[in-house]
Amino acid sequence: MVASIHTRFVDRIDGFRVVGQAATGEAALAEVARLDPDLVLLDVHLPDLSGIDVLRRLRADGHDVGVVMVTAAREADTVRAAAAAGAAQYLVKPFEFDDLAQRLAAYRQAELALRRLDTPDQEGIDAVFAPRARVRQPLPKGLSAETARLVEDALRAADGDLSAAEAAERVGLSRVSARRYLEHFVDRGSATVRLRYGSAGRPERRYAPV
Structure with a gap:
């Protein structure tokens, strides 16, 4: 069983x-x-x-x-x-499920880094040895488990990465609320974030599942 x-x-x-x-x-x-x-x-x-x-x-x-x-x-x-x-x-x-998913993601990250090694510098070596699954963090006050699952499902179903505004539109939330969930996923290690720079204004934060 x-x-x-x-x-x-x-x-x-x-x-x-x-x-x-x-x-x-x-x-x-x-x-x-x-x-x-x-x-x-x-x-x-x-x-x-x-x-x-x-x-x-x-x-x-x-x-x-x-x-x-x-x-x-x-x-x-x-x-x-x-x-x-x-x-x-x-x-x-x-x-x-999330506890196992985080650890397998950390293992996969280390294995992918290992396969890229040729004559590695310290940064490349650290990419193999450093990844560790983060302890699962409880949801911050004001966030619900049900909505978190919806935002996470939208993130994993995306073709590539998502902005907070795009996630909000898919789930039916405000952009601010969607960003709180996405940042929580980054904090617990189940998502990554990168900055995309445009021609003007602040860079856009783009989120992707781990």
Whole structure:
């Protein structure tokens, strides 16, 4: 049941799709060898091996697949062991869709930066090691979860980026209200903002999903 929920979550995130599932540690190792995925969502509590043992065996076999721990285990020793074995992210269950989406976006950002490396300078190296999922922030006072979902859906459905005025028109809000939601998405790490300069006046803020 949990794997089914997580599958639906992943399938909603741009740039990711589920290629396989495994219910035991041994099955996970076999599926990684068979499917050669880019990323594994790995629990600690498995019927045969621990997820930490699975991760260590993957690394011992020379497999550099990305691993995001998705687990209820929150013991300090377990978290340290996951980090030492090379887990990219660690997400404690239960969690909401946005929590997973932010971490997968951070992983994807780091992987894209890694693929662009040739002879990198420090900035290029930092782009690989620096991305981290931000802690999900509660909505500021005056913003509603329902409207936030509408603005976020409009942002993700856009062909490219959106201004606050364009988002407001699509959702039926004032420009000021739409901008508050968009800036909140930037603060929590689920959107980016850039300035577009015109011939005159202040630059326009353009927003895009992460």
